Amino acid sequence: xxxxxxxxxxxxxxxxxxxxxxxxxxxxxxxxxxxxxxxxxxxxxxxxxxxxxxxxxxxxxxxxxxxxxxxxxxxxxxxxxxxxxxxxxxxxxxxxxxxxxxxxxxxxxxxxxxxxxxxxxxxxxxxxxxxxxxxxxxxxxxxxxxxxxxxxxxxxxxxxxxxxxxxxxxxxxxxxxxxxxxxxxxxxxxxxxxxxxxxxxxxxxxxxxxxxxxxxxxxxxxxxxxxxxxxxxxxxxxxxxxxxxxxxxxxxxxxxxxxxxxxxxxxxxxxxxxxxxxxxxxxxxxxxxxxxxxxxxxxxxxxxxxxxxxxxxxxxxxxxxxxxxxxxxxxxxxxxxxxxxxxxxxxxxxxxxxxxxxxxxxxxxxxxxxxxxxxxxxxxxxxxxxxx
Numbered sequence: 038x039x040x041x042x043x044x045x046x047x048x049x050x051x052x053x054x055x056x057x058x059x060x061x062x063x064x065x066x067x068x069x070x071x072x073x074x075x076x077x078x079x080x081x082x083x084x085x086x087x088x089x090x091x092x093x094x095x096x097x098x099x100x101x102x103x104x105x106x107x108x109x110x111x112x113x114x115x116x117x118x119x120x121x122x123x124x125x126x127x128x129x130x131x132x133x134x135x136x137x138x139x140x141x142x143x144x145x146x147x148x149x150x151x152x153x154x155x156x157x158x159x160x161x162x163x164x165x166x167x168x169x170x171x172x173x174x175x176x177x178x179x180x181x182x183x184x185x186x187x188x189x190x191x192x193x194x195x196x197x198x199x200x201x202x203x204x205x206x207x208x209x210x211x212x213x214x215x216x217x218x219x220x221x222x223x224x225x226x227x228x229x230x231x232x233x234x235x236x237x238x239x240x241x242x243x244x245x246x247x248x249x250x251x252x253x254x255x256x257x258x259x260x261x262x263x264x265x266x267x268x269x270x271x272x273x274x275x276x277x278x279x280x281x282x283x284x285x286x287x288x289x290x291x292x293x294x295x296x297x298x299x300x301x302x303x304x305x306x307x308x309x310x311x312x313x314x315x316x317x318x319x320x321x322x323x324x325x326x327x328x329x330x331x332x333x334x335x336x337x338x339x340x341x342x343x344x345x346x347x348x349x350x351x352x353x354x355x356x357x358x359x360x361x362x363x364x365x366x367x368x369x370x371x372x373x374x375x376x377x378x379x380x381x382x383x384x385x386x387x388x389x390x391x392x393x394x395x396x397x398x399x400x401x402x403x404x405x406x407x408x409x410x411x412x413x414x415x416x417x418x419x420x421x422x423x424x425x
Contacts, residue, residue: 041066043333123330126206126217127287128153128338130316131329132168132186136345139168143191147425151186152339153204155425161193162200162292162306169312177262178222178314180329185222185314190291192306197296201235202313203288205424207370209238212285213274219267219287220317220324225258226310232256233290233301234267241280248272255302262314266324284424287318340367346418348380351404353412360412361393361403366420368398373422375400382414392418 041063046054055063134152141150143165145158150166158164170184178185190200206212219234236251252269271285291309293301319325329335344366351362375392379385386405394401406412 124319124325124327125330126212126318127204127316128342129335130318131182131335132184132314133332134336134339135168136339136343141166143189145193149343149423153342154186154202155204156188156200156202158190158193158200159297160195160198160294162198163191163193164200164202164291165189165191166202171314180315182314185312187310187312188291189310190308192292192308194294194306196294198306199290199293199297199301201288201290201293202311203286205239205284205286206318207284207424209240209274209279209283209285212271213238214271215320216268216270216322218319218321218324219269220264220315220319221289222262222264222314222316223256223258224260224262224312226260228258228260230258230307230309231304232258232309232311233293233304234269235288235290235300236269236271237286237288237300238272238274239282239284239286240274240277241283243278244280244283245274245277250300253300253302255304258311262312264324268322282424289313337367341370342421342423343373344369344420346420348415349377349402349418350413350415351402352414354410355406355412356409357406359403359405361401364392364400364402364418366398366400366418369420369422370397371422372397373420375421376419377402377416378419379414379416384408384410384412385414397422 043063044054129152132151132154135150136152137149141148141156141164143163145161145163147155147157149155151168156164156166166186166188168184169187171178171182186202188200188202192198192200223232225232232255234252234254234256235249237247237249238251239247251271252267254267254269256265256267258265289311290297290301290304291311292307293304294306295303298304319327330338346364346366349362349364351360353360372395375395377392382404384407386407391403391405392400393403400418402416402418404412404414
């Protein structure tokens with residue numbers, strides 16, 4: 038069987054591409070073929086006892102298929118496993134996936150924008166965020182990225198006000214004591230404006246106090262696309278207490294008042310429009326250009342933290358009792374929060390759609406009928422298992 042490739046449709050929202058079920062069916066078909074190949078190759082592959090060994094044993098004929106198929110084999114690999122395999126601890130660093138939308142108006146507070154990317158307008162400061170597409174054939178940023186993130190900061194002016202974009206990297210122990218290098222492509226609306234890179238370590242519920250101001254580095258930008266590199270060594274966490282929900286944060290500050298100087302190198306208040314592309318965090322003290330993860334894997338890594346499940350349908354005849362249907366979704370890092378939005382309904386009590394028996398990979402969708410008779414309700418699910 039030829040490798041079945043997922044059609045991701047048009048960036049950034051996947052218009053015209055495969056739906057979730059078709060994509061997972063293709064992954065499963067690739068997975069089944071690989072394991073069949075692995076069985077015939079076991080006599081000549083002593084190290085094929087693990088999924089990685091199987092992939093190596095069949096790599097001569099199925100390298101690309103193995104990479105995609107492994108994504109459906111275990112959700113655990115979509116955490117640290119693939120970060121190690123591709124030497125990149127960030128997810129969606131090329132800003133290809135925007136499940137929540139592609140335009141976010143100027144606002145204060147914490148919110149997710151591109152998948153896995155969070156912004157925070159602290160105090161009186163605010164941020165507007167959007168996705169912009171690169172011109173086809175552009176040569177300023179290598180690798181033919183489809184698009185980039187644009188963030189515009191409006192300073193509040195107070196000592197404790199600031200604005201930043203950041204990503205939370207699950208499990209604080211993963212980077213503790215390591216030297217890592219952050220690389221990114223960026224430009225500003227005015228040459229000479231700066232951003233500040235900062236790392237922090239948060240130890241979760243009941244854990245030790247959060248450590249901030251790690252590896253603070255100011256970077257002066259130009260008005261044209263350029264590559265920037267920052268290397269930092271994260272502190273050891275020996276002797277500290279770690280609770281649930283712990284993480285390392287990699288942050289880019291766009292604006293910061295004087296009370297935040299220790300975290301931003303005295304960045305100061307400024308109005309700035311930052312364009313950001315191809316962000317990568319890799320092991321070691323040197324910036325290396327490695328092949329990106331396949332888009333199928335990157336998307337599933339995003340879904341481990343947040344995903345939309347569309348067109349869940351509950352249909353049948355009932356005598357007034359609740360009517361339900363099972364829902365399966367890609368495994369998440371923990372049981373998510375769930376919200377439903379009704380898109381169409383017949384003989385359903387207003388606001389009566391709901392979710393129960395929720396786990397990290399399944400749920401029961403049910404509705405309460407308005408009365409005895411045929412009942413039909415379709416709704417979308419929003420599942421959130423983010424670290425913050």
